[in-house]
Amino acid sequence: MAEINLPLSISYQTEGSTSVGDVIEALKATDTIVKETVSLLPSFVDGLNIEQSTLNVQKLTQQSPLREVFLVTLVVTYQDDLQKEVPQLLEDILKVQVTDKYDSLVTVIFMIIIFYGANFAIEALKRAITDSKPKRVFKSMLTLLAKETGKSEADILAILEAKFSQPNAAKRLVQNAKKFFLPSQKDKNAPIHIDRDLIDSETVREIPYAGAQENNSDFDRYTPHEGVELELHAMDRDKSKTGWAAVVREVTDKRLKMKIVEPLSIKDFWGRDNVKADVVVVSKLTAAGYVPAEVQVRAILD
Template structure:
């Protein structure tokens, strides 16, 4: 038998997002939701969730809104009734599984905790870790209040899940990535302003580009000179390359924003525009541009 709930997430981006960002964030949210049964069972010993299925309910463009349906599955109606009764009696929470708040608190704590885990592993700045910890404390407090346990107990369960499942930190980074495309974006879970991932926390989250957890960084540049070195009129992603002298002298692969018409760039070797640059780090710690996103062309 099953219990049905949902999860929604709102990104306050002002610009349209590439489709691959949206798809990646949806899969990351799905992955984090699929990590919750183990956490729920540890928060309530005796609870036995067989599996969880996640379905897409709605996606809205503009500022990105993702809404999912979450189905927790038990082996039988009798076992479901026993677990729900035990959950309500033991944790003093009525209908907690069928609302969004407890799952949202767990997901928010996992996202921030995943960022802290990666920063520890990469020996990242303490200031960034503290920023993430401050935001995670909001989700820990909410989760502890909802489940009737102490904040220390709730945090211990979250930290244990992150240490056991390497995919959680990776999904946390992927879920945050769309918000990093702009400077002051926040993320709100389940339309609850009390459980928001702040723009400071988003900036503090690490980035990675491979299974080896190689760090990367993303930076926006406005109204700068772009030297076009290669074009492909049949694609906005393949065959384009540029040099941005104020950023780096290296020729770098470039993608065009969907609203930019490739034909408008024919014959132009130097333009002014707005770009987002993804940087990778070599073994010596040097920052190297790996991809340029041309966001706008300034006439």
């Protein structure tokens, strides 16, 4: 068993003082996201078991800039056959300075969760997959974590999707990702330093505001699939009021509502029973988790 202390620094480059309420909301969001980070660490670091974790505030400055300095304390154990090697190895892996921007893998995973949730909120709001700045940050962090851990980006993404697949987890993720940015958004989308990485104002501006009313559709999940076969059903083609439907066998055997995305038009589908296409599957959050509900056809490949 070993105790490892990892720093985490967050600095909102605000121009004035931040209200106590907003500071509290951001702190609570950070606490929740750190807990999610810790729970995911064993999935990314083989052989690691976390027995206990705490997040302590080392420094809090409410005046400009709003600065929060934390210490994440982990009590870890490791597999019996690795007792001689792992204590120092784990400490090296977790505490190593990742590039020149981050103090540890905890910061990297922390940022991945924040921007996974932020991108989730953006795409649900726009009802489509987008190439937003927050999404680009997420992708760059995903690439970095894959490089540092040896896990593939696909495996890391699958771990995240499994972690946040249930209703409570998905809603908690989106709500806390939004609340984390609240002090910045209330001060002209002030830039944020996380360790030594700068999240610029344009990136913050694209993230939905935490005070907005949240509906079930705010938690829809959008998943791209390239080159999949679609089965079109004639009985749906003749129902102008209900629209078209299709089956995406790679995803589900159920018929899904089909949405045609411009520049495609209904003429591209007449007289065809099957098409090969690039699509986005929209899944709805239900009591049982995510269920595919709609397929958006973005390009026909044959």
